[in-house]
Amino acid sequence: MRIGELAARAGVSTRTLRYYEQQGLLPAGRASNGYREYEESDVRLVVEIRSLLANGFTLADARPFVDCLRAGHEDGASCPESVAVYQRKLAEIDADIRTLIRRRADLADQLVRACPGCVLSKEKTDDHPDGRELRLHRAPRRQAGTGRVLGGLVPALQDDRADPR
Amino acid sequence: MRIGELAARAGVSTRTLRYYEQQGLLPAGRASNGYREYEESDVRLVVEIRSLLANGFTLADARPFVDCLRAGHEDGASCPESVAVYQRKLAEIDADIRTLIRRRADLADQLVRACPGCVLSKEKTDDHPDGRELRLHRAPRRQAGTGRVLGGLVPALQDDRADPR
DNA sequence: CTTGACATTGACGCCGGTGTCAAGGGTTAG
DNA sequence: CTAACCCTTGACACCGGCGTCAATGTCAAG
Numbered sequence: 001m002r003i004g005e006l007a008a009r010a011g012v013s014t015r016t017l018r019y020y021e022q023q024g025l026l027p028a029g030r031a032s033n034g035y036r037e038y039e040e041s042d043v044r045l046v047v048e049i050r051s052l053l054a055n056g057f058t059l060a061d062a063r064p065f066v067d068c069l070r071a072g073h074e075d076g077a078s079c080p081e082s083v084a085v086y087q088r089k090l091a092e093i094d095a096d097i098r099t100l101i102r103r104r105a106d107l108a109d110q111l112v113r114a115c116p117g118c119v120l121s122k123e124k125t126d127d128h129p130d131g132r133e134l135r136l137h138r139a140p141r142r143q144a145g146t147g148r149v150l151g152g153l154v155p156a157l158q159d160d161r162a163d164p165r
Numbered sequence: 166m167r168i169g170e171l172a173a174r175a176g177v178s179t180r181t182l183r184y185y186e187q188q189g190l191l192p193a194g195r196a197s198n199g200y201r202e203y204e205e206s207d208v209r210l211v212v213e214i215r216s217l218l219a220n221g222f223t224l225a226d227a228r229p230f231v232d233c234l235r236a237g238h239e240d241g242a243s244c245p246e247s248v249a250v251y252q253r254k255l256a257e258i259d260a261d262i263r264t265l266i267r268r269r270a271d272l273a274d275q276l277v278r279a280c281p282g283c284v285l286s287k288e289k290t291d292d293h294p295d296g297r298e299l300r301l302h303r304a305p306r307r308q309a310g311t312g313r314v315l316g317g318l319v320p321a322l323q324d325d326r327a328d329p330r
Numbered sequence: 331c332t333t334g335a336c337a338t339t340g341a342c343g344c345c346g347g348t349g350t351c352a353a354g355g356g357t358t359a360g
Numbered sequence: 361c362t363a364a365c366c367c368t369t370g371a372c373a374c375c376g377g378c379g380t381c382a383a384t385g386t387c388a389a390g
Contacts, residue, residue: 086283
């Protein structure tokens with residue numbers, strides 16, 4: 001099938017498919033006239049990628065899953081590389097959550113200081129008794145070394161200008 | 166004082182100060198030779214901005230605080246506009262936290278499904294206390310801006326790109 | 331005078347994931 | 361033959377917060 005059909009069936013734009021190919025995620029065959037040729041299985045691949053992206057993965061993160069599927073596995077997550085990415089993502093999310101919670105507490109404190117009584121919002125400021133959905137299981141170790149941590153969910157607090165990239 | 170001194174005293178680059186001026190956050194007077202002239206009080210302003218940025222605010226978010234300080238208040242948060250920003254930020258953080266928590270649960274589920282037993286690493290990772298220098302990067306692209314609040318269910322806060330900007 | 335530290339404006343780069351346009355070639359139905 | 365679509369590559373735009381050049385101006389010290 002050609003790019004337009006794949007785009008329609010996978011629910012993405014042709015631009016997106018070409019971008020994925022450029023990133024090495026979705027190599028396409030070529031017809032004699034230069035048109036890209038895709039397999040049926042590529043639909044599945046694209047859907048997998050979109051699903052991962054929607055869950056906060058980057059394209060680079062998605063690569064092991066795609067490779068795994070192309071290697072013949074039914075589940076993109078059934079390869080050790082994919083599992084490693086999963087674990088790394090979990091660690092990143094945990095770190096982000098803890099950061100946000102800390103930040104929330106700080107902000108709430110400052111708000112109370114500036115405007116006592118203004119805190120009419122949630123009960124997330126303190127450890128709430130029922131421990132509802134905020135229980136952060138175990139904390140992973142951080143690994144923020146190389147700069148990039150998550151695929152973009154949380155405002156940056158990059159004030160430690162220690163490392164110039 | 167001139168830009169170099171302010172930069173040194175506030176702990177930012179001159180580029181940063183010029184950027185803030187360009188954004189209308191930090192208007193500077195001019196000497197006869199064209200050099201920017203700053204007041205003592207501007208040190209305070211810049212420090213305030215940096216503090217807010219470090220807490221996940223954008224420059225636009227910081228504006229009410231700066232205005233408040235310049236209006237003579239000792240605390241940048243003691244104006245109603247600032248309080249409103251605080252509350253909005255709290256709401257955003259709460260939404261982000263909920264999203265992340267949901268996402269974490271989903272990922273953990275999938276990991277267990279793909280690799281039962283792989284999750285036990287979660288328990289043994291005992292985090293060491295504290296932890297500055299955690300650098301998350303890049304704010305969510307739309308979420309804060311155009312009135313879209315991610316309070317839904319695993320909203321994937323960036324795949325509803327149906328609206329053309 | 332020269333040097334050198336400091337100042338100016340302007341512009342590109344980065345990061346991710348596309349949207350969108352431009353300028354062209356291929357294919358097919360009428 | 362032509363219209364009407366499909367496809368191709370290439371390149372700019374966007375968002376935030378700057379880093380980092382480039383080319384040039386200012387001013388005090390030696």
